[in-house]
Amino acid sequence: MVMMERQLSAQAAAPLLSVQGLSRYYGARIGCKDVSFDLYPGEVMGIVGESGSGKSTLLSCLAGHQRPDAGGLSYNGVDVLALSEAERRRLLRSDWAYVHQNPRDGLRMGVSAGGNVGERLMAVGARHYGQIRDTATDWLGRVEIAAERIDDRPSAFSGGMQQRLQIARNLVTAPKLVFMDEPTGGLDVSVQARLLDLLRGLVRDLGLSVVIVTHDLAVVRLLADRLMVMKSGHVVEAGLTDQVLDDPQHAYTQLLVSSVLQV
Numbered sequence: 318m319v320m321m322e323r324q325l326s327a328q329a330a331a332p333l334l335s336v337q338g339l340s341r342y343y344g345a346r347i348g349c350k351d352v353s354f355d356l357y358p359g360e361v362m363g364i365v366g367e368s369g370s371g372k373s374t375l376l377s378c379l380a381g382h383q384r385p386d387a388g389g390l391s392y393n394g395v396d397v398l399a400l401s402e403a404e405r406r407r408l409l410r411s412d413w414a415y416v417h418q419n420p421r422d423g424l425r426m427g428v429s430a431g432g433n434v435g436e437r438l439m440a441v442g443a444r445h446y447g448q449i450r451d452t453a454t455d456w457l458g459r460v461e462i463a464a465e466r467i468d469d470r471p472s473a474f475s476g477g478m479q480q481r482l483q484i485a486r487n488l489v490t491a492p493k494l495v496f497m498d499e500p501t502g503g504l505d506v507s508v509q510a511r512l513l514d515l516l517r518g519l520v521r522d523l524g525l526s527v528v529i530v531t532h533d534l535a536v537v538r539l540l541a542d543r544l545m546v547m548k549s550g551h552v553v554e555a556g557l558t559d560q561v562l563d564d565p566q567h568a569y570t571q572l573l574v575s576s577v578l579q580v
C-alpha cells in the first residue's frame with residue numbers, strides 16, 4: 318500500500334501523457350508526422366492549424382481511435398500502444414473522455430438526457446438507481462440544463478444544450494484526461510461564448526488534463542495553457558499559449574494570428 322502511494326506521488330510530478338514521434342500516414346499522404354509532447358496533470362494543451370493540417374488525425378491517434386504507424390504513447394507510465402483491446406477499453410471508460418465536435422457522435426440520441434449521463438456511471442459500476450439519478454440531475458445542473466428536462470431525449474434539445482449534455486456525459490465519471498475535438502464548432506457565436514465559459518470553469522474546478530483541437534484561436538487563448546501549431550501534418554511551433562499568440566515565431570503562426578486580427 319505504502320509502495321503504491323509512493324508510486325502515485327512520484328507520478329504526480331511525471332507527465333500524465335507522453336507522446337514521442339507519433340506518425341500516421343494515409344497511404345503516401347501524411348496525416349501527422351513526428352509529433353512529440355508531454356502533458357502534465359491539470360494542464361490544457363491546445364492544437365491549432367488550418368483544415369487538413371493533421372489535428373484530427375493526431376487527436377484520434379492519442380485517444381486510441383486509430384493506431385499510429387510509428388511513435389510511442391504512454392499514459393501514467395503505461396505503454397498505451399501495447400495494451401490489449403480489453404485493457405484499452407477499460408482505460409477509455411475509466412480514465413479518459415472524448416468530446417466530439419458534433420454532439421450526435423457523442424450522445425445516444427434515442428436515450429433520455431438522464432439516461433445519457435447515467436449509463437456512463439453504470440459502465441463504471443454504479444448500480445443504485447436513486448443515486449445514479451441524483452448524480453445525473455446534479456450534472457445536468459452543472460451544465461445548465463434544467464432538472465425538468467431529465468427525461469427528454471437529446472433530439473428535443475438545441476445544439477448548445479446537446480453539446481452541454483455531451484460534456485456532462487463525459488465528465489460524470491471524473492476522467493483524468495479529456496480529448497476535445499472542436500467542442501464549440503458548429504454553434505452560434507453567443508452560444509460558443511457561454512459554452513467556453515462553462516468549459517473553462519469545469520476544467521479549472523475539476524483540475525482536468527485536456528488535449529483540445531480547434532481552428533479557433535479564441536478558444537485556445539481562453540482554455541489552453543500550452544499550444545502546438547500544426548501545418549501539413551507537422552508541428553511547426555509550440556509553447557505557452559500567450560507567448561505563441563503574442564509573439565509567433567514561425568511564419569505560418571504569424572499568418573494564423575494576423576488573419577484573425579484582420580477579421
Ligand SMILES: Nc1ncnc2c1ncn2[C@@H]1O[C@H](COP(=O)(O)OP(=O)(O)OP(=O)(O)O)[C@@H](O)[C@H]1O
Pocket residue numbers: 343346347348349366367368369370371372373374375532
Ligand atoms: N481517412 C482518411 N483517408 C485519407 N486521408 C486522410 C484521411 N483522414 C485525413 N486524411 C488526410 O490527412 C491530412 C490531415 O487531415 P486531418 O483531418 O487530420 O486534418 P485536420 O487539421 O483535422 O482538418 P479539419 O480541421 O478539416 O478536420 C489531410 O491531408 C487529409 O486529407
